[in-house]
Amino acid sequence: MQAKPPLIGAMTTTGTHLRLVRDDELPAVPEQPYVRVMSGPGLDRVSSTIEALITRFRTMVRSIGARRGLVEADLDEVLQDVRIRLWQAGEGGKVLDDLGSSYLYTVATTAALDLLRRRRARRADDTEDIREHTDVTTDTASPHDAVEARELASQIDAAIDTLSIDRRVAVRFHLAGYDREDIARMLGWTEARTRNLLYRGLDDLRRRLTVMGISPRRTG
Amino acid sequence: MSSHFDDEALRAAYEPALRESTTRHGPDCPTESELLSAVRGAGDEAERLRVLDHALKCPACRRELALLHAVSSGETRAAPRRIRDLSWHRWRPAVMAASLVLAVGLAGVVRVRSRGPEEVMRAGAAAGPVLVTPANGAAAGAGLVRFVWRPIPGVIQYTLEVDATDGTVLFSSPTRDTTFMAPIAPTAAGDHRWLIRAKLEDGSEKRSEARVLRVR
Numbered sequence: 284m285q286a287k288p289p290l291i292g293a294m295t296t297t298g299t300h301l302r303l304v305r306d307d308e309l310p311a312v313p314e315q316p317y318v319r320v321m322s323g324p325g326l327d328r329v330s331s332t333i334e335a336l337i338t339r340f341r342t343m344v345r346s347i348g349a350r351r352g353l354v355e356a357d358l359d360e361v362l363q364d365v366r367i368r369l370w371q372a373g374e375g376g377k378v379l380d381d382l383g384s385s386y387l388y389t390v391a392t393t394a395a396l397d398l399l400r401r402r403r404a405r406r407a408d409d410t411e412d413i414r415e416h417t418d419v420t421t422d423t424a425s426p427h428d429a430v431e432a433r434e435l436a437s438q439i440d441a442a443i444d445t446l447s448i449d450r451r452v453a454v455r456f457h458l459a460g461y462d463r464e465d466i467a468r469m470l471g472w473t474e475a476r477t478r479n480l481l482y483r484g485l486d487d488l489r490r491r492l493t494v495m496g497i498s499p500r501r502t503g
Numbered sequence: 504m505s506s507h508f509d510d511e512a513l514r515a516a517y518e519p520a521l522r523e524s525t526t527r528h529g530p531d532c533p534t535e536s537e538l539l540s541a542v543r544g545a546g547d548e549a550e551r552l553r554v555l556d557h558a559l560k561c562p563a564c565r566r567e568l569a570l571l572h573a574v575s576s577g578e579t580r581a582a583p584r585r586i587r588d589l590s591w592h593r594w595r596p597a598v599m600a601a602s603l604v605l606a607v608g609l610a611g612v613v614r615v616r617s618r619g620p621e622e623v624m625r626a627g628a629a630a631g632p633v634l635v636t637p638a639n640g641a642a643a644g645a646g647l648v649r650f651v652w653r654p655i656p657g658v659i660q661y662t663l664e665v666d667a668t669d670g671t672v673l674f675s676s677p678t679r680d681t682t683f684m685a686p687i688a689p690t691a692a693g694d695h696r697w698l699i700r701a702k703l704e705d706g707s708e709k710r711s712e713a714r715v716l717r718v719r
Contacts, residue, residue, distance in 0.1 A: 348573030352521060357570045385675045391574040392539070399535040399567050402526055429519075436520035439513070440560070448552050455559035458517045461572075468576060470551055471544045471706040473659065489507050499512040 333369050337362055340387050350460035357398070364394035435497065442491040450484030457481055523562045532564050533557060535571075542571045544706075631709035632661065632681075632699045639714040645691070647684045652699045652711060654681050662700040665716065667693075692718050 341362055348358070368390050443451055449470075456466045467477040492498070508516065533541070533554045540546050541554040558564035635651040637643060650663055663683045665674040673695060674685055695718060699711040 344573045347576070348569055351572060352524075352565055352569040353573045354524065354566055354570070357566070358573070361570070361574060388575060392571070395570050395574045396535055396539055399538075399570075403528060403535065432516075433519045435516050436518065439517050440520050448556055452552055452556050452559065455556070458514055459521060459559055459565065465572065465576070469542055469544050469555065469572075471548060473704050485510070485513070488513075492508060499508050499516065 333366060336369065336387065337366055340365070340391065344391070351465075352459060357395075360398055361391055361394045364397065365391050368394065438495065438497055439488075439492065442488055442495060442497070445491055446484055446487050450480050450487060453477065453481040454484040454488055457485070521565070524566055525562045526566070528563045529561070531557060532561060535567065538564065538567055539571050539575065542568065542575055631655070631711040632701050634697075634699065634711050634714055637697075637714070637716055640717065641714075642717040642719055644719050648716070650683045650685060650697065650699075652681050655701055655709065657704045658701045659704055660702045662702070664698055664700060666696045666698075666713075694718075 341358065344358060345353070345355075347353075365387070443454055446454060452470070453466055456469075463474060463477045463481065466472065466481070467474055470477070472480070537554050538558060541551045541558070544551065555568075558568045632655050633653040635653060637648065637650070652661070658679075660677050660679060661681065662675060662677045663685060665685065667673050673691060676683065676685065695716045696713045697716050698713040701709045701711075703709065
C-alpha cells in the first residue's frame with residue numbers, strides 16, 4: 284500500500300469542511316483501515332481538493348525554482364508535509380476552498396524550515412545526497428574535459444571572490460539563475476540599483492578574467 | 504570566438520561550480536532562520552549580503568537557499584487566486600469587464616495626478632495610501648470586486664490584502680496600479696478587512712487604514 288499521512292485515518296468531513304474525530308467514530312472496515320475513511324464522498328472531495336492544491340502549488344514552485352538549483356527531492360519532502368498540514372487545518376475548522384494562496388506559501392515555508400532543521404539536527408554528514416554524484420554521472424565529456432571544466436569554473440569563482448561584496452552577490456545570483464527581480468527583492472534594492480550593480484559586477488569579472496588570461500576558448 | 508565571455512559563455516563555464524551539491528554544513532554556515540530572513544529581505548543590508556554571499560558559494564547553503572526561495576517568494580510572482588478553482592473560461596466575461604474597469608481606473612489616476620501637488624499630499628504622501636473604494640463597511644456580492652486607492656510617491660509595488668476577522672489573509676496580490684479587481688468566492692461571505700501595503704524605493708513599507716468589506 285502506498286504510504287499515506289497518518290492523520291488521515293482520524294478525520295471526517297462535511298463537504299470540504301474538515302474536523303478531527305476520534306478513531307472509534309469512524310465506520311469500521313477492519314481489513315482496509317486506510318481505504319475505509321477515504322470511501323465517503325465528502326472525504327473524496329477533500330482528498331481531491333488537497334491533491335489539486337498540491338499539484339498546482341508544485342507547478343508554481345517548480346517554475347520558480349527550476350533554474351535556481353531547486354532539488355526535486357527537497358520539494359517532494361516539503362509537499363508531503365504540506366499535505367499533512369492541510370489535513371490538520373481541518374482541526375481548526377478551516378474551509379479548504381477559502382484558504383488563500385498566501386496561506387499555502389506560509390505553510391510550505393514553515394515545512395521547508397522544519398525540513399532543514401531536521402536535516403541539520405540529525406547530522407548532515409549521515410545524509411546520502413544523490414545529487415552529490417551528478418556531475419560525474421551526467422557529464423558526457425571525457426574525464427580530461429570534465430576536470431578542465433571544473434578547473435575553469437573554479438578560476439571564475441576565484442575571480443568573483445575579488446569583486447566588492449554587493450557586486451559579488453549580484454553576479455553570483457545571476458550565474459546561479461536568479462533574475463534581477465529576485466535579487467532586488469532579497470537585497471531590498473531598487474531595480475535600477477540591482478541592474479547597475481549586476482552589470483558593473485559582470486564587467487569587473489570579465490576584466491579580471493582577461494587579466495588572469497582566462498578566455499572562453501578554454502571551454503571549447 | 505571572442506576573447507571575452509559573453510553572458511551565455513560565462514554561465515556555461517560557471518555551471519560545473521553549481522553542480523556540486525551536498526547537505527554538509529560547515530561552522531561558518533548561517534542558520535536556516537538566518538537564510539530565511541535573507542530570502543525574505545529582512546534585517547539590515549550588510550547582514551543580508553553576508554548571509555547571501557556565503558549561501559551562494561557554499562553548496563549546502565545554496566541548495567537550502569533555492570528551496571526557501573522557491574517556496575516562500577513565489578507568492579509575489581504567482582498569479583493571485585483563491586484556492587477555489589477560478590478557470591479562465593469561468594471568469595472570462597468578468598475579466599473582460601475588469602479590463603474596462605481597469606482602464607477607467609487608470610484614467611481616474613491620471614485625473615488625480617493632474618490635480619496638482621495638494622491633491623498628491625492629501626493622497627497620502629505623509630502616511631500610507633488613501634483608500635477610495637469600496638467605502639468602509641460597503642457590501643459586495645461574490646464575484647469580482649473593484650478596489651481603488653490613491654497613489655503615493657516612491658512606490659515600487661502596492662499589495663492589496665483582504666483579511667478575515669481572525670487575521671487570516673484571504674487574498675493578497677501585488678500590483679503596480681492603484682486599481683485592482685479581486686475575485687471574491689461565494690464561500691467568503693461575512694465581514695472582512697481590506698487594506699493596501701505600499702513598498703517604497705527605500706525598502707520601507709507604508710500601510711493604508713483598514714476598511715471593512717461585507718461580502719453577502
